[in-house]
Amino acid sequence: MKNIKHLAIVGATGAVGQEVCAILAERQIAPNRVSLLASARSNARKMVLNGVEIAVQELNENSFQSVDFAIFSAGAERSRVYAPIAVQAGAVVIDNSSAFRMDENVPLVVPEINGDDVKGHRGIIAVPNCSAIILCMAVWPLHRLNPVRRLVVSTYQAASGAGAAAMEELRTQTEEVLAGRLAVPRVFPHPIAFNLFSHNTPVGEDGYNGEERKMIEESRKIMHAPGLAMTATCVRVPVFRAHSESINLTFERPMKPEEAREILRAAPGIVVVDDVEGGRFPMPIDASGRDDVLVGRIRQDVSQPDGRGLDLFVSGDQLRKGAALTAVQILELL
Amino acid sequence: MKNIKHLAIVGATGAVGQEVCAILAERQIAPNRVSLLASARSNARKMVLNGVEIAVQELNENSFQSVDFAIFSAGAERSRVYAPIAVQAGAVVIDNSSAFRMDENVPLVVPEINGDDVKGHRGIIAVPNCSAIILCMAVWPLHRLNPVRRLVVSTYQAASGAGAAAMEELRTQTEEVLAGRLAVPRVFPHPIAFNLFSHNTPVGEDGYNGEERKMIEESRKIMHAPGLAMTATCVRVPVFRAHSESINLTFERPMKPEEAREILRAAPGIVVVDDVEGGRFPMPIDASGRDDVLVGRIRQDVSQPDGRGLDLFVSGDQLRKGAALTAVQILELL
Numbered sequence: 001m002k003n004i005k006h007l008a009i010v011g012a013t014g015a016v017g018q019e020v021c022a023i024l025a026e027r028q029i030a031p032n033r034v035s036l037l038a039s040a041r042s043n044a045r046k047m048v049l050n051g052v053e054i055a056v057q058e059l060n061e062n063s064f065q066s067v068d069f070a071i072f073s074a075g076a077e078r079s080r081v082y083a084p085i086a087v088q089a090g091a092v093v094i095d096n097s098s099a100f101r102m103d104e105n106v107p108l109v110v111p112e113i114n115g116d117d118v119k120g121h122r123g124i125i126a127v128p129n130c131s132a133i134i135l136c137m138a139v140w141p142l143h144r145l146n147p148v149r150r151l152v153v154s155t156y157q158a159a160s161g162a163g164a165a166a167m168e169e170l171r172t173q174t175e176e177v178l179a180g181r182l183a184v185p186r187v188f189p190h191p192i193a194f195n196l197f198s199h200n201t202p203v204g205e206d207g208y209n210g211e212e213r214k215m216i217e218e219s220r221k222i223m224h225a226p227g228l229a230m231t232a233t234c235v236r237v238p239v240f241r242a243h244s245e246s247i248n249l250t251f252e253r254p255m256k257p258e259e260a261r262e263i264l265r266a267a268p269g270i271v272v273v274d275d276v277e278g279g280r281f282p283m284p285i286d287a288s289g290r291d292d293v294l295v296g297r298i299r300q301d302v303s304q305p306d307g308r309g310l311d312l313f314v315s316g317d318q319l320r321k322g323a324a325l326t327a328v329q330i331l332e333l334l
Numbered sequence: 335m336k337n338i339k340h341l342a343i344v345g346a347t348g349a350v351g352q353e354v355c356a357i358l359a360e361r362q363i364a365p366n367r368v369s370l371l372a373s374a375r376s377n378a379r380k381m382v383l384n385g386v387e388i389a390v391q392e393l394n395e396n397s398f399q400s401v402d403f404a405i406f407s408a409g410a411e412r413s414r415v416y417a418p419i420a421v422q423a424g425a426v427v428i429d430n431s432s433a434f435r436m437d438e439n440v441p442l443v444v445p446e447i448n449g450d451d452v453k454g455h456r457g458i459i460a461v462p463n464c465s466a467i468i469l470c471m472a473v474w475p476l477h478r479l480n481p482v483r484r485l486v487v488s489t490y491q492a493a494s495g496a497g498a499a500a501m502e503e504l505r506t507q508t509e510e511v512l513a514g515r516l517a518v519p520r521v522f523p524h525p526i527a528f529n530l531f532s533h534n535t536p537v538g539e540d541g542y543n544g545e546e547r548k549m550i551e552e553s554r555k556i557m558h559a560p561g562l563a564m565t566a567t568c569v570r571v572p573v574f575r576a577h578s579e580s581i582n583l584t585f586e587r588p589m590k591p592e593e594a595r596e597i598l599r600a601a602p603g604i605v606v607v608d609d610v611e612g613g614r615f616p617m618p619i620d621a622s623g624r625d626d627v628l629v630g631r632i633r634q635d636v637s638q639p640d641g642r643g644l645d646l647f648v649s650g651d652q653l654r655k656g657a658a659l660t661a662v663q664i665l666e667l668l
Contacts, residue, residue, distance in 0.1 A: 150637050151637070152486050152582045152637065154488035154567075154580035156490070156530055156569065156571070170528075171512065174508060174512060175512055178505065178508060178509055178512070183619075189613055190617060191619055194504075194572060194573055194574055194618075194619070195573060195617055195618055195619045196490055196571060196573060196578060196617065196618060197615065197617045198613075198615040198616075198630075198631055198647060200613065202613075203610045203613070206633065206634065206636065207591060207610075207631070207632070207633025207634065207645075208633060208636070216636070229636075229637035229638070229639070230636075230637050231582060231635045231636055231637040231638075231643070231645055233488075233580040233582075233631065233645055233647060235490065235578075235580065235647070237490065237530060237571055237572075238528060238571075238572050238573070239528055239529060239530060239572075240528055244530060244569075246488035246567040246569065246580075248486045248565060248567075248582075257541060276537045276541070279523055279532075279534065279536075279537070281531065281532040282532075283524060283529055283530065283531045284528075284529055284530060285517075285525055285528070285529045296532075297532055297541070297567065298541070299540065299541025299542060300540070300541065301565045302540065302542070302550070302563075302564075302565055303484050303485070303486065303563035303564050303565040304563070304565075305563070309565070311541075311565055311567055313532060313567060313569070
């Protein structure tokens, strides 16, 4: 990793961009040169990376001269415009947006699962949707030994998935409600303080919203399981930065909870938190700021008497494993 | 209803007890005499019912002289001790606790579903668990026309289910966290501010917690569906007083979303909130204070290609339909 000559971080001032900078420092990844790029709004703002103060520059068509690697975390629209420009300039792009994820020429990678897919890249590697990453982290170690035939997931998604402004809205709106004032939504379409709502992506003709479709399609692509039968219900909850998911699985063959617990204990990036006596299971406040995805409530699904069903509950940091950490891990793979 | 001579409300000062009083006034149910009973702590406190101020009395063995009907909302332990005493004294008990729900001699009633079961009572009628009521309200209208063969539910349960002190803890703890102080849990075992956790009932040997077992067993009893295959994951979220549930159904025969929507629109106690264009679906803040259970996100489950699967999302007021309203409706039935 000491050989990166020039790394560009696009969307450096956003929630994910800031986390990318923090993780680079933690993992002692020190490129010779770093360009922090953002919209005009953040131009000339200063950020500290690896103890060095760097001025944020405005993203434009000339931002990628001499760049080797570029991590994009600035939304799908900006990726669609600037990722091809970066590739043209000779950079390898690691894209946190949804712009290229389902493009068959773009690997969609979670290093612990399908790191080898990186090899087939043509300049762009996509980081999956945060909910899909957290789901696949927990499901893949089981699936590779005993294929999952059907998956039903309901999510409890943090505000961070909608960016730093959404996290701030959760904070200020909660203050307003506690002061007896009305919750006025600005970033989200509905009040988030002491409330929850169906994920705010458009609902298609099939009744699924954008987030649910991403979870389904991307999980199949990441795990190389095109035929996986899966349904998802995505819900936003008043939590700052860790997503949780309630997962119901049907395997090809019977799977005992003890077996699943053992497999998951040995899996990279997973911590089993399943303390029945102490009443401690995965929680967003425990997952926040951690690299590992927490998995617990591992139990035989009583609705599948043939022993092929398991229920799980997981929590994972949306900004870290759900985005920034996975992007940096892909950089390390390269 | 004008003929109730003497009604006792046990646990009158609790979250559900207060709601019972409010609903009696709303529905203009004015018994000749009302005894408000609570623990010694609330003795001599005054409450207003139907515009009349009534002193709260300490619950004891002599509280049920001349009482015709008693609504208990003071927890399972108190019901176990005092409900038989009330029945002995000649009262009919409507019990909001879990004490007698699975007793085969005790009807477990949601008036819109199995009101006729009231007829078989032997002095005690049980009000189901709040999550089971809200689930069955949405599922029963579909199930009676096309039997549900398997049900997977994940809940998003409000603080109110743990009582008034838990609601207060959500408020004060959130203030603490916003002020930068540590969340110190007192009522709940874990922080509830900006967090969520697996329902705080003990986990049994099968890995299910008490709330999940209640949902499964009680739903079968309410809907007279002893063979219903069902799994549940119960989660507490930082919301004040309405529970939400993500429900995945497998029917005996195919069921189209339009058909389900039509059936639910005609069902008593249900309001379909499924505005795809406007992006409006069931939310706790909309369900709070309402009698109806809100149902939306009604869609064909793509993981069941035979058309036998549906996904739903519901929100219902935990204190009203989940407890107090159902108790008063049972009183009206009697």
